[in-house]
Amino acid sequence: MNVTIVGTGYVGLGTGVMLAYLGHQVIGLDTDPTKIESLKRGEIPIYEPGLDQLLAEAQANLHWTTDYAHAIPNADVIFICVGTPPQSDGRPNLSYLEGAARSIAQNLNGKTQVIVNKSTVPIGSGDWVSRIIEEHAVDYHANRYFVVSNPEFLREGTALGDSLYPDRIVLGGIAAGLVRMRQLYAPLIHQSFKAPDYVPRPKEYTVPAVVETTLTSAEMIKYAANAFLALKISYANEIAGLCERVGANIDEVTAGIGFDQRIGHRFLAAGAGWGGSCFGKDTSALITTGGDYGYEMPILSAAIEVNQRQRSTVIDKLQKHLRLLKGKRVAVLGMAFKPNTDDLRDAPAHDFIARLNLLGATVVAHDPVAMERARKEWAHLRYQEAATAQDAINGADAVIIATEWTEYRRLNWNSKVRSMRNALVIDARNVISEPLDVPAVIEQIGKELPERTAADAV
Numbered sequence: 001m002n003v004t005i006v007g008t009g010y011v012g013l014g015t016g017v018m019l020a021y022l023g024h025q026v027i028g029l030d031t032d033p034t035k036i037e038s039l040k041r042g043e044i045p046i047y048e049p050g051l052d053q054l055l056a057e058a059q060a061n062l063h064w065t066t067d068y069a070h071a072i073p074n075a076d077v078i079f080i081c082v083g084t085p086p087q088s089d090g091r092p093n094l095s096y097l098e099g100a101a102r103s104i105a106q107n108l109n110g111k112t113q114v115i116v117n118k119s120t121v122p123i124g125s126g127d128w129v130s131r132i133i134e135e136h137a138v139d140y141h142a143n144r145y146f147v148v149s150n151p152e153f154l155r156e157g158t159a160l161g162d163s164l165y166p167d168r169i170v171l172g173g174i175a176a177g178l179v180r181m182r183q184l185y186a187p188l189i190h191q192s193f194k195a196p197d198y199v200p201r202p203k204e205y206t207v208p209a210v211v212e213t214t215l216t217s218a219e220m221i222k223y224a225a226n227a228f229l230a231l232k233i234s235y236a237n238e239i240a241g242l243c244e245r246v247g248a249n250i251d252e253v254t255a256g257i258g259f260d261q262r263i264g265h266r267f268l269a270a271g272a273g274w275g276g277s278c279f280g281k282d283t284s285a286l287i288t289t290g291g292d293y294g295y296e297m298p299i300l301s302a303a304i305e306v307n308q309r310q311r312s313t314v315i316d317k318l319q320k321h322l323r324l325l326k327g328k329r330v331a332v333l334g335m336a337f338k339p340n341t342d343d344l345r346d347a348p349a350h351d352f353i354a355r356l357n358l359l360g361a362t363v364v365a366h367d368p369v370a371m372e373r374a375r376k377e378w379a380h381l382r383y384q385e386a387a388t389a390q391d392a393i394n395g396a397d398a399v400i401i402a403t404e405w406t407e408y409r410r411l412n413w414n415s416k417v418r419s420m421r422n423a424l425v426i427d428a429r430n431v432i433s434e435p436l437d438v439p440a441v442i443e444q445i446g447k448e449l450p451e452r453t454a455a456d457a458v
């Protein structure tokens with residue numbers, strides 16, 4: 001099929017490259033010419049493991065443009081993957097969606113075309129996009145343009161595996177649109193489908209469930225799923241706070257909880273809390289939609305509150321040990337909101353650095369892949385860049401582990417704390433698994449590593 005992807009960010013790129021790999025002819029369209037130029041050169045403007053390899057394999061089926069007139073008329077399926085960033089009132093900014101829908105409408109050509117909302121959009125947006133198309137299509141045909149909701153569940157860092165081996169494909173809309181979507185995804189739904197070896201296949205994977213619903217239910221599924229995951233993490237963090245107070249160990253507790261198959265182990269990791277472009281935005285948007293209907297959602301509001309408290313807890317732990325932070329040198333390890341991505345949106349490290357700036361500390365920050373992006377997006381924060389984790393740690397009064405990069409897990413923390421001025425590590429991701437052999441204070445979330453004193457040191 002001819003597929004056009006409108007918006008080549010994290011979701012659009014992953015989706016476009018995946019569909020090209022499945023054999024479709026894909027045009028990626030973005031209004032950002034810099035992005036399109038770099039894609040034309042074969043360079044990927046984001047960090048996503050394996051994406052460069054898959055892009056190289058699917059290169060023959062991929063084309064890039066900024067021109068709607070080139071990308072829309074011949075498309076059988078048009079995916080809208082533009083951003084829907086949060087606004088201060090909790091509602092997503094829909095101006096990019098509106099702009100994309102208008103430009104699509106003005107370039108439809110009268111043949112049957114399916115327009116797919118893949119962006120996470122508030123409930124009712126599918127109908128809104130249909131109306132925009134009705135109003136702006138040059139030659140409108142009611143029975144030729146079908147709007148479908150096909151929410152995206154990929155996670156940054158594991159986008160390829162999530163796209164090629166999805167748990168489920170949600171399709172919302174009327175039958176005429178859904179039939180084409182099933183055809184589009186047919187290779188993925190086939191028992192014999194196999195992605196390249198560098199894309200890890202989940203254990204016991206068979207084929208994805210295809211969930212066909214109304215437009216409204218599909219939009220609701222996306223929000224309800226993200227809000228539930230956010231809630232699950234906040235729940236683990238709330239229990240972790242109590243574990244610290246009563247002397248229980250959150251890892252033991254969540255292991256014990258997770259073996260109950262009704263609960264499961266995933267998304268129960270205690271730490272600095274969730275971040276990223278989706279959980280906060282989508283949970284707030286759902287609460288706002290509730291508000292529009294006079295319906296309060298106290299469980300979701302509490303999930304957000306616990307998440308905010310969790311970020312403060314990290315700095316509180318620092319203050320507990322250092323008292324005054326003014327003039328202290330604090331190393332922040334990890335800036336991205338989670339490992340294996342360079343995405344900085346709503347990253348806890350942002351709030352840590354902002355608060356340390358307010359408190360007068362000197363911040364030295366490191367991230368394996370997000371430093372360059374931070375230079376642009378976090379220009380309002382004050383921090384020194386460290387080329388390596390070791391450079392950040394050298395001479396520090398404290399280290400905050402803000403992102404659980406494997407690189408930080410593998411550091412020899414015994415030798416690292418020796419290079420600090422004061423051996424204090426706030427391990428906000430619980431990455432240090434063994435007590436150290438040298439005197440150091442290691443603060444974790446929801447559990448304690450035994451504290452060693454000079455007398456214990458070998």
Ligand code: NAD
Nearest residue numbers: 007009010011030031032082083084096099100119120152
């Ligand atoms: P992004 O900001 O990385 O990418 C959006 C892209 O759209 C940008 O490249 C921008 O230049 C482009 N764009 C904006 N207006 C345009 C227009 N009128 N025409 C063409 N291109 C335009 O966003 P993202 O992270 O890929 O998220 C996209 C959507 O998918 C959001 O609604 C998000 O909530 C949802 N989502 C994101 C993730 C994720 O992990 N990032 C996962 C699931 C769903």
